[in-house]
Amino acid sequence: MKGRLMGYELLFRDANADVALINDAVASTNAVVERALGGIGLDAISSGKDCYLNCTTEFLQSPVIDLLPPDRFVLEILETCKPGPALYALCKALRAKGFRLALDDVRELPPLLRQMLPVIDIVKLDWLEIAPADRLPMARELTAQGIVVLAEKIEDAREFELARDAGCQLFQGYYFSRPEVFPVRAVQPHFAAVLDVMHLLMNGAPYRQLADALLRTPALLAQLLRLASSGAVGQAWKGNLGSIDAALMLVGTERLLQWCGLLMYSDRLPTGDDPLAQLALERAGWMRERIEETHPDDESLARRAVLAGSLSLLHVAHGASASTFWQGVRLADDVHAALVDRSGPIGQALADAESNERQCDSTSFSAA
Known part of the structure; x- marks a missing residue:
């Protein structure tokens, strides 16, 4: 296998466990931004690579977005975001600011999601949850529109080869690396x-x-x-x-x-x-x-x-x-x-x- 590291996904983890315990998705994303930009430092986390950030519609509409350097962040639109004209307009405005946008955990391409594709740069396919017979047609349809296809949850060499042969350009999963936790001691201004x-x-x-x-x-x-x-x-x-x-x-x-x-x-x-x-x-x-x-x-x-x-x-x-x-x-x-x-x-x-x-x-x- 030959390849190179393209970016990191920044995820919230509970202070006492190596898992995500998320009760408020917006608060969790805010916490990631706070720690990445102010607590640890963006370069210390990503070494100059792209940073992928999970985003709800509420977060995409918040002023916190303006704190992010657009050339360093890929905004992942979560599957909980409702596709439609409002989200399309929001994505178009964010791309105008210089952000790249990704659709997260895509398992199928219903009509409303297809209508979003003109303002999307990357589609993350939930590889293990897609029927093997549907993977190649989905990847081909997306790449034909100039969209980068990322296969996520790749856990072994066979799944990597299947995703690569289907035309996926980016890959993510335990096969490549386990998550790394950055503990941050909470020393906050008063x-x-x-x-x-x-x-x-x-x-x-x-x-x-x-x-x-x-x-x-x-x-x-x-x-x-x-x-x-x-x-x-x-x-x-x-x-x-x-x-x-x-x-x-x-x-x-x-x-x-x-x-x-x-x-x-x-x-x-x-x-x-x-x-x-x-x-x-x-x-x-x-x-x-x-x-x-x-x-x-x-x-x-x-x-x-x-x-x-x-x-x-x-x-x-x-x-x-x-x-x-x-x-x-x-x-x-x-x-x-x-x-x-x-x-x-x-x-x-x-x-x-x-x-x-x-x-x-x-x-x-x-x-x-």
Whole structure:
């Protein structure tokens, strides 16, 4: 067998089991988007390949769609979606935005489903549930219309050969790979902090106020940086991020508002105070002062030091190494170097801040 990996299907799995326990399909898809874009990072999950995402009609109509980079996502229209003029118009609009669309779990081609085909790019045949005599005619009919045919649930070499000989171009199933679970430790921005940012956004606050609010909630700031690095803001941008203001300008206030709305909908935001966020805020201010002393004419360096300080404790909260946590995020080189190995002027300021904190802790303990 010769072939190459074309993409990954992103699926929701229960935190305590390697199975899908789905009570709310829209909430489950929202959770996948939240974790893929903000929690793990799109490139860390897919290595630049296509991402297939299960979608209900309600999700396709939701503003969360606008958070997805169209060139990276294939939207799978679930079999529960009702074919007809409304769904056809919705699919046409999504294709105009650059998305590719797939019909999921297709077992037959009734008239209403055939009418959808002009706005469909990929049809996923539920291979094992289709009578062997019907497979070849279905595959030929679809390929004749320029549609890519994917055979799913391929579990052994014989089924792969039959699907390939029938004209299927893509294949999915346990024969090729078992599902891989990406556990995500839930370190979310606090409810009040997200609400504060939403209030500022809805009232047209300037970037400076928004940057100050994000500085007080590093978890949300990290999600903004991952969102900026995911390609959701367009593939034309290839640079690295050196300040909170740059990330805000790149992502835009409308997309950030949509992201905050997604977080609020997830109903997983903690409500208490975040001591790590407070410490990071103090550290960022201390680092700015240190850089201003050592490099008084470099305001850009001071801003990057603030960014590094505010992000410097997040990997601790996630129980990960700094190098792993920041992999795939387009941070400015000196910010990344400071966070990962404490090198460069910003890294030295960060190391000095940490040393100062340890001394303060020691003094407090001795005084007690």
